[in-house]
Amino acid sequence: MLIRVGLAFALTLSMSSCAQPQVKPWERGVLAEPAMTFGHDALKDSIADHVYFAKEATSGGRSLTGGGGCGCN
Amino acid sequence: MQLSTWQQLTLVTATLAGVSSTQAAEWEHDAATLYYGESDGRVQVGSLKYLGKRENDQGDKLSINAGVDALTGASPMGVAPSYNAQTLTSPSGNTINIPAGQLPVDDHFKDARLSAAVQWDKGINEQWRHSSGVTFSKEHDYLHTGVNSTVSRSLNNKNTTLSAGLDLAHDQVQAINGKPTPLSLAGSTRAGDDSKRSTEALLGLTQVLSKRAIAQLNYSYSQTSGYLNDPYKYFSVVTPAGIVTENRYESRPDVRKGHTLYGALKFKANDKTVSTSSLRWHKDDWGTNSLTAEQSIRFDLGNQRSIEPSIRYYQQKAADFYKPQVSSIDSIPAYISADYRLARFKAYTVGATYRWQDRKEREWRISGEYYQQKPVNTELTAGQAGLKANSGFDAAVVSLGVKF
Numbered sequence: 001m002l003i004r005v006g007l008a009f010a011l012t013l014s015m016s017s018c019a020q021p022q023v024k025p026w027e028r029g030v031l032a033e034p035a036m037t038f039g040h041d042a043l044k045d046s047i048a049d050h051v052y053f054a055k056e057a058t059s060g061g062r063s064l065t066g067g068g069g070c071g072c073n
Numbered sequence: 074m075q076l077s078t079w080q081q082l083t084l085v086t087a088t089l090a091g092v093s094s095t096q097a098a099e100w101e102h103d104a105a106t107l108y109y110g111e112s113d114g115r116v117q118v119g120s121l122k123y124l125g126k127r128e129n130d131q132g133d134k135l136s137i138n139a140g141v142d143a144l145t146g147a148s149p150m151g152v153a154p155s156y157n158a159q160t161l162t163s164p165s166g167n168t169i170n171i172p173a174g175q176l177p178v179d180d181h182f183k184d185a186r187l188s189a190a191v192q193w194d195k196g197i198n199e200q201w202r203h204s205s206g207v208t209f210s211k212e213h214d215y216l217h218t219g220v221n222s223t224v225s226r227s228l229n230n231k232n233t234t235l236s237a238g239l240d241l242a243h244d245q246v247q248a249i250n251g252k253p254t255p256l257s258l259a260g261s262t263r264a265g266d267d268s269k270r271s272t273e274a275l276l277g278l279t280q281v282l283s284k285r286a287i288a289q290l291n292y293s294y295s296q297t298s299g300y301l302n303d304p305y306k307y308f309s310v311v312t313p314a315g316i317v318t319e320n321r322y323e324s325r326p327d328v329r330k331g332h333t334l335y336g337a338l339k340f341k342a343n344d345k346t347v348s349t350s351s352l353r354w355h356k357d358d359w360g361t362n363s364l365t366a367e368q369s370i371r372f373d374l375g376n377q378r379s380i381e382p383s384i385r386y387y388q389q390k391a392a393d394f395y396k397p398q399v400s401s402i403d404s405i406p407a408y409i410s411a412d413y414r415l416a417r418f419k420a421y422t423v424g425a426t427y428r429w430q431d432r433k434e435r436e437w438r439i440s441g442e443y444y445q446q447k448p449v450n451t452e453l454t455a456g457q458a459g460l461k462a463n464s465g466f467d468a469a470v471v472s473l474g475v476k477f
Contacts, residue, residue: 022229022230022232022281023232023281023283023284024230025230025231027284028281028284030284030285030341031281031284031285031287033341033347035339035341035347035371035379036287036339036341036347037339038279038287038289038337038339042103042124042136043103043104043105043122043123043124043138043474044105044426044438044440044472044474046122046124046138047105047107047120047122047472051109051444051470052387055414055420055444055446055468056363056387056389056414056420057359057361057363057389057392057414057415058331058333058353058355058361058363058365058387058389060273060293060295060333061291061293061333061334061335061353061355061365062289062291062335062337062351062353063275063291064221064223064238064239064240064273064275064293
């Protein structure tokens with residue numbers, strides 16, 4: 001398992017090095033837009049995550065789960 | 074007016090982020106209302122949610138979450154359907170008459186949930202940040218408390234961010250009429266509360282791929298131990314002729330360990346189109362391995378309006394101890410649950426979010442989603458031929474939110 005995770009991280013890190021030349025701060029206009037930001041719709045995401053948490057066996061992934069709750073019924 | 078270097082930097086940062094320097098130091102509010110309704114009179118939920126954020130001149134952020142949920146409707150108890158009418162006592166103490174051929178549900182349940190969270194995100198220096206928070210939620214029969222902490226470091230001229238976080242939770246199960254003894258007969262004495270502890274560790278990587286693309290990869294390990302049963306779920310013992318002879322409380326292992334790998338990609342295809350894709354892979358020692366894929370595309374309609382259709386696919390394997398029922402000629406296993414959420418199933422969600430801005434620059438959004446859960450291999454045989462152990466369900470989710 002840890003080997004798989006390590007390989008995935010290594011792959012992504014190598015992707016990041018392939019992304020050279022780096023994007024400069026003044027070239028990030030598009031990346032600064034709300035729609036391009038992870039977690040911009042935090043409330044909307046948390047609502048969806050809680051619905052799925054109550055109805056499916058798997059939860060979390062995109063961030064630390066937090067919140068909690070019984071999820072009974 | 075002479076601005077200091079720091080003030081100029083703050084102004085530039087705020088301008089790049091698309092807000093004025095005044096707005097950067099004010100509270101931002103996000104409020105939403107939600108309706109969730111399942112088919113066949115099953116679970117109905119109404120919710121109000123709030124998220125407030127305040128960022129100071131140094132970029133430190135305080136976030137406050139609060140929410141209230143009201144739940145009612147009918148919920149499957151895990152009891153097997155039969156061609157004979159059944160009368161039974163629900164786990165919450167109500168007498169329920171089940172007509173022949175119908176899936177037994179407890180249609181008396183009602184609950185309310187209050188939740189709150191506070192998070193503080195602070196820059197340590199140019200590269201390092203730290204975020205810590207507390208979480209709380211209370212239901213009539215459940216209490217959750219948790220703390221979390223994450224450190225992150227930016228690299229490569231802020232094109233790469235690495236993060237490591239830990240979440241610890243302690244929950245109390247305060248079941249109505251007390252907790253049942255696993256495998257005991259329905260109607261047996263129930264007494265006392267119990268607890269469970271959860272730990273989740275997360276390693277994250279966010280990488281700028283180009284001027285128009287950014288990716289995220291998270292690995293998380295979770296471990297939950299303690300009382301992991303649903304105190305309101307039975308399983309049935311059934312004869313080959315299809316007669317339910319007894320109902321017993323479910324029994325789950327008291328530890329669950331899981332691994333989750335999550336990847337997401339945002340890509341601005343053109344001036345008016347942003348694509349967001351994600352994949353999640355989960356594996357745990359209960360056997361409920363799952364795969365989740367999501368895709369949404371946000372189209373800018375101009376005039377601060379946008380529409381974002383989305384689809385989601387989810388599939389999971391059944392827990393190793395999931396059984397829709399036990400034959401009366403077999404012995405009862407140490408661990409067993411007939412909870413439909415631990416069954417093998419596929420689920421599909423389609424929906425869309427429409428966003429617009431009003432004259433006071435408040436950003437509104439309305440979302441509608443249709444969710445369908447389709448179980449696999451649910452047909453019963455012999456004396457129950459033609460009946461389904463798990464019928465699946467459809468649900469509609471409608472949400473209205475506003476940021477101001």
